[in-house]
Amino acid sequence: MTDLRPGTFTPRPGPAPVGRMLRAQTSFELRLLIRNGEQLLLALVIPIAALIGLSIITLIALPEPRVATVFAGVVVLAVLSTGFTSLAISTAFDRRYAVTKRLIGAGVPRRALLAGKSAAVGCVVAGQVVVLGVIAVLLGWRPTGVTLLALPIIGLGAAVFTGLGLLLGGLLKAELVLALANLLWIVQIALGGVVAPLTSAPGWLATLGAATPAGALSSALHAVLTAGTAPSAASLLVLLAWGVAGWAATLQWFKWQ
């Protein structure tokens, strides 16, 4: 056995700098995600398949060039999957298995815990945008000057979904979160104009869809990426409202056990 000389356990406690905790936690979450097939499927495989499939197969009528229309929707899909569904489920199971409690017990401040999870989402979303962007270009999509506007909008969308994902994952039981996060994923894709832009839906449905976070993000991104125009103020306001509400509720009610 390794020798345990006197003084081996002499106390020298203290918290690490918050930056180090955050880096460690973010890289931990990213490594787990890369190893988790299910999450990888949700984050990359499904959006890539959708991007390629919907661009090439012309079963659904879409404004031309198809890839420009599809790309905006697929980015929404990717951000929704990572920021909301995956995050809610993994957070709920972290709570179930006392992982969050373990880290809080090790001195990680509650807000640093939320920040670490958010940073991991940010890294994944950045990766998704790069991969999907490259594939879209290969499929014939041509970015313009306006395209750059999409980056802050995607950032805002990721922040909104992260707030909502943490809220859902931080409030309810793991099984319930698993069911709800997947249900809300499908509902938002259907209502939010993720596949076909909302403009092609009946009036009342378009209004309802535009009020969902995915619908607002989808409308803003379709404006920038498909039409090459500025996003509507309404879509940005809806996103902001969901973001403020989601984060305020998360900071107030997030439970770590």
Place this chain on the structure above:
Amino acid sequence: MTAAVQVRGLVRRYGPLTAVDGLDLTVEAGTVLALLGPNGAGKTTTVEICEGFARPDAGTVRVLGLDPWSDAATLRPRIGVMLQTAGAHLSARTGEMLRLVAACAADPHDPDWLLDVLGLTSVARTPVRRLSGGQAQRLNLAMALVGRPELLFLDEPTAGLDPQARHLVWNLLRTARADGVSVLLTTHLLDEAEMLADQVVIVDAGAVVAQGTVADLVAGDEHLTFAATGGLDLTRLGDALPDGYLLGEPRPGRYRIDGPITPAMMATVTAWCAQSGILATDLAIGRRGLEDVYLAATGRQVRS
């Protein structure tokens, strides 16, 4: 010196259930206190309140001089916590998980060294979900120790460990104690309490039913027994012994003397045997063990 943990009149209710009901305990700095009690006695609740994971309904709790609920952010980096559920991410590798917890401390132990000490090097790259119960428990202890805490809260630290691992953990905790670490541990193993604890507190139904050092708790109830021919006259022996000894023959030919067992008392008894021509066989000193104290304090009924 401030006590490491001071709990006074602690009450904690969950709905209609009173889990902790006016509990007092003190862990002096640099000592080990073992909290014993049946399932549902309030041990885990008490420890979780000390860790700042739950709020007391009444009473005061001071941990390293701090209020664990309102000063949790200041307190947590100074303590090492071993939860009853491991709190390790099931998909994470053993070493990865320990390194994450180490990264939360200013001056942590080398995680690889600690894995080695706890015999976990061979499973350092194994996902937590594939660890055996004993391995997961050792990882759990490693996570509590890695930040060089001054106070350890260990909820059943050796549950599910084989005897070798248990001795390893005991050795480790004795070293930590000698290095000035204070420890509050819960356990169902009475020998663990006897081996490690400076103070033992036995709780039942949320309140303390017995406490003291192991020596204090098992003191009293000493007796000497021997076998000889039945029906001996014990009067002369009784006269020869100081006051306070109780002599009797509970079964024919079986004798029992209750009272403090001292060398002088032994000499008196054997001298009486020699003078009376009695050959005492099966001569034995009996005293109650911690288990007797525990069962006397908490009853023999099995808890749900």
